[in-house]
Amino acid sequence: MLEFRQVHKAYATPQGPLKVLDGIDLSLEAGESLALMGESGSGKSTLLHLAAGLDLPDDGEVRLEERSISSLDDAGRAKLRRETLGLVFQQFHLVPSLNVADNLRLQARLAGREDVDWSTELIERLGLAGFETRYPEQLSGGQQQRLAIGRALAPRPALLLADEPTGNLDEATADEVLELLLALVRDLGSALLVATHSSRVAAPLNRCLKLSHGRLDDTRQAGRENW
Template sequence: MLEFRQVHKAYATPLGPLEVLTGVNLTLAAGESLALMGESGCGKSTLLHLAAGLDLPDRGEVRVAGRAISSLGEAGRARLRRETLGLVFQQFHLVPSLTVLDNLRLQARLAGREDRAWSAELVERLGLAGLARRYPEQLSGGQQQRLAIGRALAPRPALLLADEPTGNLDESTADEVLDLLLALVRDTGSALLMVTHSPRVAAPLDRCLQLSHGRIG
């Protein structure tokens, strides 16, 4: 479902190029969950952005569902994100002018795969059934994160990318959100790549890899 082949990525700085990823190799099978750990600034988010086609590698190849990201134009990468990927980031990126229910349905509509029965089930399982007509600003942080997860999984994506999805939550709420995320991932059959710095958050996933000094060990 996801493959990195000798991926390199650097960014320009006033002091010269800053090497962030230096020959990363990674594979993630369909339906598998993988935690990517590492210290802050080690390149975890860069790797996730490359997987999502939000950035391109300098060298090497990133393949999603058998397609090389670098072979797709901007429109093709946007279509890939819309139809194949689900994205969950620390910042919820909810649409403030849409209700809980409309935010939930948004990604499925964009992918052309809206399923009202699945949306109704998601609202219930997210614990948001009584809040469906409210707006994001009327929700707690934990409720907003659950909504962001539900929106990403509404179209049943082949691959879910999650960047510290519980990082802004207290421990108890984080545990509840993580349990919900993993249960929904299992039910949709999505592969999951989760970036985290927490061994506790990484523990329930199928595999865990460490990113350090631009390489996966």
Template sequence: MLEFRQVHKAYATPQGPLEVLAGADLTLANGESLALMGESGSGKSTLLHLAAGLDLPDRGEVRVGGEVVSSLAEADRAKLRRETLGLVFQQFHLVPSLTVCDNLRLQARLAGRERPDWTAELIERLGLAGLEKRYPEQLSGGQQQRLAIGRALAPRPALLLADEPTGNLDEGSADDVLALLLTLVRDTGCALLVVTHSPRVAAPLDRRLNLTHGQLTPLATGQDACA
């Protein structure tokens, strides 16, 4: 579902080019979950932006569903994000003028795949039943994060990309949100890539990779990327 082939990415700095990815390789299969770990500034968010087509590599290929992302026009990359990808960010990015129900419907409508039965099921499974008419500011932080996850899953994407999805939550709420995320991903069959600095978040995922010095290396279960 997702593949990086010898991907390089650098940014200009006053001290010269800063290479954050130096020949990175990655594969993520349908239905598989992967945690991407590493210290702050290691390039984790850059890799996620490349996977989403929000940025393009300097060299190498990023493939989503077999398509080379950098070969697509911007309009086609936007279409890919609408129809194939789900995005969950540390900041919830909910539409404040829309209710819980309408926030869920919006992404599915944009993808042309709105299903009232799936929306109703998501509301129930997200623990938001009875809150359908509330606005984001009327929800707790944990409820807002669950809503953000539901919005990303509403179009039933093939690939879900999550950037520190529990970073703003207390430990108890984070565990609940992560368990819900993994359950919904398993039930929908989509692939999941989670960027996190937390071994606790990474532990239940199928695989863990550490990004350091621009390279991706496997992490064994229980190994701390920041140790």
């Protein structure tokens, strides 16, 4: 599903190049879940941006469903994101002028995969039934994050990338949102890559890798081979 082959990434600073990723090798199989742990500034978000084709490596190769992301132009990478990926961020990035129902369906419409029955099921499972005509500012933080997760999963993506998806929530709400996220991903059979600093978030996932000083360490192999 996703593969990094000796990926390097650095950013220019007044003090010279800042190396963020230093020869990253990573693979994620279809239906597998992987937690990417690391301190703030360790490069977790950079790795996810490369996986999504929002940025390109300086060296090495990122492959998504056996296609090299670097070989695609901007339009090709955008098309690949629409057709293959769901993205969930710490900041919800909901469209304030769209109500709950339209925010939920937005990504599916862009991908040409709107499914009314699936959208209705998502609304129910997200706990947002009865809130369809409300706008993001009228929702709690937990409701907004659930809506953001639903929007990402509405097109039934093969891979979901989540960057600190519970970072803005209190512990109890974060647990509820994480449980919902994992259940929906499991039912869809999607692969999942979560960037997090929280061992609590990482614990239920199949594997956990730690990113430190630009390199990855396999910290744990979960007991379950599959969802």
